[in-house]
Amino acid sequence: LNIALLAGDGIGPEVIDQAVKVSNAIAKKFNHEIEWTSALTGAAAIDAVGEPYPDSTHEVCMAADAVLFGAIGHPRFDNDPTAKVRPEQGLLKMRKKLGLFANVRPTFTFPSLIDNSPLKRERIEGTDLIILRELTGGIYFGERGRSEDGNTAFDTCTYTKEEVQRLAKLGFEMAMQRTKKLCCVDKANVLETSRLWRQTVQAMEKDYPEVTVSYEFVDAVAMRPVQWPSSYDVLITENLFGDILTDEASVISGSMGLMPSSSIGVHTSLFEPIHGSYPQAAGKDIANPLATVLSAAMMFEDAFGLKEEAAAIRDVVNKSLAEGIVTEDLAGKNKAYKTSEVGDWLA
Amino acid sequence: LNIALLAGDGIGPEVIDQAVKVSNAIAKKFNHEIEWTSALTGAAAIDAVGEPYPDSTHEVCMAADAVLFGAIGHPRFDNDPTAKVRPEQGLLKMRKKLGLFANVRPTFTFPSLIDNSPLKRERIEGTDLIILRELTGGIYFGERGRSEDGNTAFDTCTYTKEEVQRLAKLGFEMAMQRTKKLCCVDKANVLETSRLWRQTVQAMEKDYPEVTVSYEFVDAVAMRPVQWPSSYDVLITENLFGDILTDEASVISGSMGLMPSSSIGVHTSLFEPIHGSYPQAAGKDIANPLATVLSAAMMFEDAFGLKEEAAAIRDVVNKSLAEGIVTEDLAGKNKAYKTSEVGDWLA
Ligand SMILES: CC(C)[C@H](C(=O)O)[C@@H](O)C(=O)O
Ligand SMILES: CC(C)[C@H](C(=O)O)[C@@H](O)C(=O)O
Numbered sequence: 001l002n003i004a005l006l007a008g009d010g011i012g013p014e015v016i017d018q019a020v021k022v023s024n025a026i027a028k029k030f031n032h033e034i035e036w037t038s039a040l041t042g043a044a045a046i047d048a049v050g051e052p053y054p055d056s057t058h059e060v061c062m063a064a065d066a067v068l069f070g071a072i073g074h075p076r077f078d079n080d081p082t083a084k085v086r087p088e089q090g091l092l093k094m095r096k097k098l099g100l101f102a103n104v105r106p107t108f109t110f111p112s113l114i115d116n117s118p119l120k121r122e123r124i125e126g127t128d129l130i131i132l133r134e135l136t137g138g139i140y141f142g143e144r145g146r147s148e149d150g151n152t153a154f155d156t157c158t159y160t161k162e163e164v165q166r167l168a169k170l171g172f173e174m175a176m177q178r179t180k181k182l183c184c185v186d187k188a189n190v191l192e193t194s195r196l197w198r199q200t201v202q203a204m205e206k207d208y209p210e211v212t213v214s215y216e217f218v219d220a221v222a223m224r225p226v227q228w229p230s231s232y233d234v235l236i237t238e239n240l241f242g243d244i245l246t247d248e249a250s251v252i253s254g255s256m257g258l259m260p261s262s263s264i265g266v267h268t269s270l271f272e273p274i275h276g277s278y279p280q281a282a283g284k285d286i287a288n289p290l291a292t293v294l295s296a297a298m299m300f301e302d303a304f305g306l307k308e309e310a311a312a313i314r315d316v317v318n319k320s321l322a323e324g325i326v327t328e329d330l331a332g333k334n335k336a337y338k339t340s341e342v343g344d345w346l347a
Numbered sequence: 348l349n350i351a352l353l354a355g356d357g358i359g360p361e362v363i364d365q366a367v368k369v370s371n372a373i374a375k376k377f378n379h380e381i382e383w384t385s386a387l388t389g390a391a392a393i394d395a396v397g398e399p400y401p402d403s404t405h406e407v408c409m410a411a412d413a414v415l416f417g418a419i420g421h422p423r424f425d426n427d428p429t430a431k432v433r434p435e436q437g438l439l440k441m442r443k444k445l446g447l448f449a450n451v452r453p454t455f456t457f458p459s460l461i462d463n464s465p466l467k468r469e470r471i472e473g474t475d476l477i478i479l480r481e482l483t484g485g486i487y488f489g490e491r492g493r494s495e496d497g498n499t500a501f502d503t504c505t506y507t508k509e510e511v512q513r514l515a516k517l518g519f520e521m522a523m524q525r526t527k528k529l530c531c532v533d534k535a536n537v538l539e540t541s542r543l544w545r546q547t548v549q550a551m552e553k554d555y556p557e558v559t560v561s562y563e564f565v566d567a568v569a570m571r572p573v574q575w576p577s578s579y580d581v582l583i584t585e586n587l588f589g590d591i592l593t594d595e596a597s598v599i600s601g602s603m604g605l606m607p608s609s610s611i612g613v614h615t616s617l618f619e620p621i622h623g624s625y626p627q628a629a630g631k632d633i634a635n636p637l638a639t640v641l642s643a644a645m646m647f648e649d650a651f652g653l654k655e656e657a658a659a660i661r662d663v664v665n666k667s668l669a670e671g672i673v674t675e676d677l678a679g680k681n682k683a684y685k686t687s688e689v690g691d692w693l694a
Pocket of ligand 2: 189190219435438590
């Protein structure tokens, strides 16, 4: 198993370390050999070579069967959105060059943590939804600019039928594996790109006669995950709506530090925790590594088809939660373990 | 007081009727004379004259000191987003022609209804925030279109410095009246229009030295109202982000049927409930009229500077809640009153 390792910034390296430990333990147990190749990205790469997604890193990713990613972002760039070189540019460049067109964001609850949620228990019990966010199109990658005097700015959102089909196909296929319910989220009452989305998905319905498709406006959808999240199964949406809705949905479980994600690509796939680089905690050995460990589980299952290995990782994570071998964010009044201690225990 | 009355579709006419009753009662008590002028809008206007915001309606609004608006939208347009004439076009045309550049959306809790919220009580107690949504710019009004073969679509988001300043000025002024905290919501790590927003607001900070301004990305902001809504005070944002965030925030109180809003304009101001036309309930005399009645209270205060009158309306609404004179959505196991009965009682 040839895996590129992009630890990135902040707590990235610490949480990635634990996922590597756990993956190596699983590989040993199931007789696989993993070859890890580390590469620079984010602020770390800017510091080292002047740009956030260097060609050398791209080559490592292209040669790998999967990419395990930590987090990027550094506070010194935060208050200067117009800085010429920013970590986020590396993220966008990486997504585009690796063709990571579909970000898969599962949202589910952990029975033992359900009371951490800001939402009432009866609202969220049984929540198990997936948001599929288009990741290489839309307003993120369209033309943008300023008038000469700098006083007028514009951004362009563009989509092609093929981009919509590629994402929607994944959505239909996932729905078939699950409860056969698909929701297409758009703003077709205003946007032309949304109307293209809706028409394209409507035309695909006949190929998946068993799937029930609903079409809902993004503003209405922004309300429902907070009201009745268990009423959704698979949602598909464009890049910017997906950015907002996936983060909103991540609050449901009350366990953001536990949520994994994957990005399915043309050239390879990438697996990463949904949390950010959390700079305040960097270097303190206190960050929760479980989202990254669970991202490694997704990698075993989705990139390598190794279901048993993935299940073994998920089992041991559940065990650590049940036995209270957890970092301070989950420890409550009990003993808090260090990031590395949790990783050691899991491994 | 010269008020244009745009009842619109679905439950619009029923809830507007109650707001008229209450306003007339208040006018009588405080010795004002109200002249109501009704005009067509939405699907009702499409049926009558073939378009959703006819010139005759525009003239009525332009001649009025304030507009009281019900709701628009009809299910027969919902599954056909490409229909040539749609009720929503009337809404957008009205906003543009009346110059309704700022949508003011307060979110607060009603102590007696706090347990209706999907969020836990301790998370939302004391919530009192206002989202100021820019309403006549951005991707709603930019150029959009299709390639000749129909397979590529685009939408353009545009903002000028003046548009941002106009909205932000209101935000700073509101913050000064409240806790002096302002949050500018954008996606400045990706969008050029967001960078213009951020720069423009940053440049205005020196004129309001007492206001503490924070700049946050829209995806992060999408999480916080669900986690700690009481940590916000005044938020300002562009049109599409505002569309999503205001609807998300409306869930907090658990009382969407009670939330009023106003839209501040160049030519006049408009007051409306935040709920939609709710076609399933239309004509049944069961819809909750309180959001519209509270919108009338906002109108007395903000359009006419009549604070006592507004307070009197709010008081009687609180009394109706306390005494259980409420429609079925709030009645629980107790007697549910009809829309018109609630209106009569309030009046
Ligand atoms: C950092 C930013 C550009 C990025 C995005 O908006 O896609 C992030 O919010 C994410 O969701 O991965
Ligand atoms: C109906 C639609 C065009 C409208 C909008 O998106 O502005 C609505 O959602 C609103 O918020 O008033």
